[in-house]
Amino acid sequence: MSVQSWTFIMVATSFALYIGVAIWSRAKSTGDFYVAGGNVSPVVNGLATAAGWMSAASFISMAGLIAFMGRDGSVYLMGWTGGYVLLALLLAPYLRKFGKYTVPDFVGDRYYSQVARVVAVICAIFVSFTYVAGQMRGVGIVFSRFIGVSIETGVVIGMGIVFFYAVLGGMKGITYTQVAQYCVLIFAFLVPAIFISLLLTGNPIPQLGFGSTLSDGSGVYLLDRLDGLGQELGFAAYTDGQKGTLDVLFITAALMVGTAGLPHVIVRFYTVPKVWQARSSAGWALLFIALLYTTAPAVAAFARANLLTTVSNQPYSDVPAWFSNWEATGLIQFDDKNGDGLIQYTGPRSDIPNELTIDRDIMVLANPEIANLPAWVTGLVAAGGLAAALSTAAGLLLVIATSVAHDLFKNSFRSDISEKTELRIARITVGFAVVVSGYLGIHPPGFVGEVVALAFGLAAASFFPAILLGIFTKRMNSYGAVSGMIAGITFTTLYIAYFKFLYPELNSADHWWLGISPEGIGTVGMLLNFAVSGVVAWLTPPPPVEIQRFVEEIRVPRKLA
Amino acid sequence: MTRLSKRGSTKPPGNVGYWKRNLVYLTILLSIWALVSFGFSILLVEPLNRIRWGGFKLGFWFAQQGAMYVFVVLIFVYVRLMNRLDRDYDVDERDDS
Structure with missing residues (x-):
């Protein structure tokens, strides 16, 4: 059978699976729709979090990016995993104890302020739309490369699938389809990696093959060969860094903190029943993520070695x-x-x-073809890329819908609407958001790639400090938190806009402040947020007694007497 | 530090001690988190790269493999420590709560 028929079979089978799961797990209440009824088990939640987190960029682009960046690629590897430690230790258990539906819920309640809530809603919607447009584009690209339809048709098919299970099932449908999608995507990533590792080094485990000798009889270690070949051709040694140390430090920190502050990740911890399960599902999520993330640098090194030896x-x-x-x-x-x-x-x-x-x-x-793997493997990679893009898109669309229906409509404007009406608004918003993101996927604004840095920077400079201070200090008040968020967001947005949109010709290490690139500036925005919050809170009166009581309440798992 | 009553006690939970102990755990675990990522993989990567670990230079290995393994272990250690702490201070969630 040809590559194309295999691809068609793999993609069609996986889509049928997602639709079946969606019908089985329909949402019946707003609780089902926003947080899957709040009774997801930690391992299932870990699987769903991992699938929702690993996007088209993680699946398709990251290994290639590392292959060209060498050691500097570690900013993505550590940045996009290290944030889960912060989530598990500093945020997830307390947000689970708080127990409502969204990040703006927490910010609005803890800081007893509609301004704080609205600032949080705007950030959540902006961050999610930025991301989801990229996912829809990814769906279109996979379709056009592997099935031979146009990017537009591909985006429309992807929209149809997401529309179906997100509108029908809400968080409940998304959770269980994400479990299926994780299985598809991890299998699709590991199978070619294992084959190529065997071929190049004779070791079936890519993480070990990465540090083994080549099986060409030379007895030379793969990484030493890569360093040598690269330098002969005028590249830097693969295991050497090119970026400035301070910049690497700040980019890694911004990605870590940004990860911990992304609303579609945080909201997953509201779906488990108990505090200890919120802690452990962060562990499961990171374990499932690390399975792909520790394989990716090995795939990068194998691909680089193949490229230098077979083509150069x-x-x-x-x-x-x-x-x-x-x-x-x-x-x-x-x-x-x-x-x-x-x-x-x-x-x-x-x-x-x-x-x-x-x-x-x-x-x-192209990995399966480079390594001469059977046609079904290529089909599998296509299905895996689609699973990665769709699962992330669905989680983001839900955040947008929840923000509009719950945070804006119900909690900011009309508190008197019934649950049924709220659920209907949420469903309509998902539908609307699917269409908008599909449009953005077909007609991508030129800045999509550029604003991903902004999405992480904003999450790092706004949500993370506000939530952290809200849990770990009783003294933090609404004045401090709101001015901190506004200072962090403004600074980060201006710095990124200056180098990415206003003066792109100046976007180089010579012009950056202290050599910190726009990708790493979120860390400075976060520090600024902490500083401004602290000073303003110190100059203004402490929060009301019931808020201090609220903080004590969320710090322990059991309800206080 | 004195451990408060085991499960079944009628005393109010010792929240101050519980919270202090939690902060100690966080400080230790996050120091390790920072050491393997910002320390070994970024600031100390060059000196560590002089040490070989099979086919890997050690600093490079931490940056692209080791740090991630440590992250996973840290979360599961935290889960164990906190589950025990919840029980010791009698603040764990019961099935009926």
Whole structure:
């Protein structure tokens, strides 16, 4: 059977599975719709959190990104996992004890302020829309590359699926489809990785193969070979860093804290029944995430080694078939500058001009073909990429719907609406959000890639300090929290807008403040938030006694007498 | 520090001691978290890279593998410590609560 028919079978089977799960787990109340009835088990919640967290970017782009960045790729690996430690230890158990539906709920109640609630709602909606547009685009790209339909058709099919189970099942439907999607995506990521690890190093475990000797009989370690080959071609050694140390530190911290502050991640901890389960489901989530995240750097190194040995300095006339296949999509481009018929792939330190341009997404998508794996593996990778994109999109759409129906409508404007009406508004909002995100997927505004830094920066500079201070200090009042959030958001947005939109030509280490890139500035925004909150709270009266009592209440698992 | 009553006591829960102990756990666990990520993988990566660990340079291994393993272990250690602390201070959730 051809790659295309295998892909079709894999994708169709996985979609049928998601729809079946969605019908089985329909939502009947707002509790079902917002937090899956609040009775999800920790392991199931861990699986759903992991699927919701790992997006098209984690599945398709991250390994390729690391292959080109070498050691600096660790900012993503540590940044997108380390945040779960902060979540588990500092936020999740207390938010579970608080026990309402959303992040703006907590901010609004703890700081007894509609202003605080509305600031939080705006951040939540902005962060989620930024993200979801990228996911829909990912769905379209996978469809167009593997099934041969246009990106637009792909986005519309993806919208249809998400619309179906998000509107019908809410958080309950999303939780159980995410479990299925995790299984599909992890299987799709590990199978090619294991094959390639065996092929290159003879070790079936990619995490170990990564540090093994090559099986070509040379007895040389894979990473040493990569360092050597890269340097010969004028690249930096693979295990060396290129970015400034302070910048790496700040980017890693911003991604960690941003992860802990992202509303679609936090809301998952409201779905378990007890405080201890909120703690342990963060552990399960990170375990399931780490399974992919520790494999990704190995895949990156394997792909890099394959690229340098099979393509570099080879005659263009006898490149392998995958090279020509992907050249047709425009993701590989070869320009024979010196006309010698050989592919010169060289780095910035080489005298020979580079002739090869490679899109980073290829590293995962073309992996099965590079390693000569059977056609069904390629089909599986397509289904995995779709699972990653759809599961993340669904979680984000739900945050948007909850923010509008619950935080804005019910808690800010009309507290008298019935549960039935609230549920209807939530469903209509999901439907509306699916359509808007689909539109953004088909007509992506040029800034989608750029604003992802902003999404993390904003989460780091707004929610994380506000929630943390709300739990760990009784003295923090609404004046402090609101001015801290506004200071953090304003600073972070201005810094990123300055370098990304106003003066993109200045966006280099020479012009950055202290060498901190826009990706890492969220950390400074967070520190600023802490500082402003502290000073303002110190100058203004303490919060009312019932709020201090509220803080004592959320600090212990059992209801106080 | 004195441990308060085991389950079944009618005394109010010792929230102050419970919270202090929680903060001690957090400080220790988050110090390890910062040490393996910001310490070993970023600030100390060059000196650690002089140490080989099989095919890995140690600093590189921490940055792309080790730190993530430690993160997972830290959360499960925290879960165990806190479950025990909840029981010791008699503030754990009962099935009926």
